[in-house]
Amino acid sequence: MALVHIDGDDLVVVMEGLDKLWALKSSLTIPLANVRGATEDPGISAEPKGIRAPGSHVPGVITAGTFHLDGEKVFWDVKDPSKAVVIELADERYSRLVVQVEDPRATVALVENALR
């Protein structure tokens, strides 16, 4: 599970509990100017994720860490696909973040509102 919040002009994603171990990352800070949008996407976990390095991938249990797909780097931290949110980035190390949050609808609204 990840906590997503806005801190000034930044989007901050904090990995909770053991997720920080699986994902090998405790938090990510992205300038809002480099955030293109957020979308609820429970279906994304069913798609090929690419090659993992580094991080953990136990199919059906947890997808966490950095994945390489079609020349893009995607950061994952998802156990429950029904709560996955996709945050699309520009000019960042990661092309997008796929994170599990408590309330996907609220997180999407938070991010999209911060971009207006």
Add this chain to the structure above:
Amino acid sequence: MGRRRAFDEDEVVRAAVGLFGGRAYDGVSVDDLVNHLGVHRNSLYKTFGSKRGLYLIALRRHVVDDVRPLVDALATATDAAAVLGLITSADLGLLLLAAVERAPADEEVAEVVAAALAAVDQSIADALGIPTELAAALTAAALGIRLRGNPEGVGVALTRRLDPLG
């Protein structure tokens, strides 16, 4: 940004207008978009940023493709009956859904919807030589009649009382 795309963005946006206009915003998942628009999930995110990003582009496209022709047609209307006929027969599916579903929650959507309806009002006002407030009332009545499935006789009953308006 000069990205090469493996799909026709124009076609995808047009298809999104149909999808969002037929099923509403919340009724369309990213899976639905991927399946119906024939675009890979990655490309979808890369091109439009988010589902909302695509929705806003689709809504603006709907205004250009479907509301503009209505505005142009209304400019030649000669009475309230003609106005009602044009509005009740135009393809306004996405605009109406957006007004009900997304505009209350999304300022940007609200602005697009308000601007589109204001253009409709203005066209009617100019065509019939009436104040924009009265034109807006006529638009509201026409949209209401449309939402009720254009029941027989309702439009006629209204315009019989209204015409001549000028």
